[in-house]
């Protein structure tokens with residue numbers, strides 16, 4: 573990387589202090605990249621991968637690839653095949669988890685293959701009197717009125733004391749007792765969240781029998797021994813409830829969380845899988861090289877001052893160069 577900027581530059585505010593982060597982690601820490609195969613990889617995913625692999629390699633951490641296909645309605649095997657291929661093309665190779673190469677095989681790192689793990693976690697919570705059946709639909713909850721302090725609907729606890737027997741067609745919720753969750757985000761600093769006020773009792777299995785994101789991710793981060801969760805700022809509000817769930821599941825040492833900035837279009841709109849213009853496949857078909865795609869993503873995330881090409885192997889330098897001079 574060219575010198576003349578970096579240390580002391582305003583960009584250094586975009587990255588965590590690696591020394592402080594390392595001090596909070598065990599030896600040989602483990603992090604993860606956890607895409608949902610509900611579409612093709614786009615620049616937003618590349619930004620996440622840059623942070624996950626760049627920080628992991630700078631810290632000597634290993635990277636787990638977890639496929640989060642808990643939402644059967646939206647996931648497609650073709651999307652998983654495509655994301656493995658795109659990650660391999662970009663040069664983001666995991667140390668553990670779903671492999672990039674070879675025919676798809678059942679894996680302890682693919683949520684769709686792990687129902688017994690979620691059943692066991694549910695049984696643990698149930699045995700502690702924390703689970704109840706719920707017949708409310710998403711529409712019922714939305715109709716209760718916009719409890720939108722945090723731009724999300726809070727479940728009011730309608731079924732909490734009804735004692736409904738668990739049955740197909742009913743959801744399952746975990747009680748979220750009032751109380752704050754505090755954590756020190758490795759980039760954003762101290763955070764305080766109150767799950768009972770933000771979301772209320774958390775859905776763990778929906779009325780179709782699907783495990784929810786919040787539940788599956790807390791169970792898996794524990795089962796996979798994840799010490800460091802690196803993901804986009806759009807998931808910041810989920811962290812308190814995941815910490816709570818992890819504790820209810822018996823986790824004693826929570827992971828360290830690091831929420832990275834999101835890439836936005838120039839107009840400020842969030843990137844989504846529908847934005848074809850930023851799909852890795854489209855960029856590749858248009859003739860861009862992997863180093864150019866990574867360079868563009870790093871630029872849009874504010875990690876470099878221009879979209880100069882950047883190889884996956886050089887990412888640790890990106891983070892070490894930007895270290896604040898403290």
Ligand code: GLU
Nearest residue numbers: 606607608640789803807
């Ligand atoms: N599967 C989630 C997503 O693709 C990310 C989960 C996480 O990092 O906690 O948005």
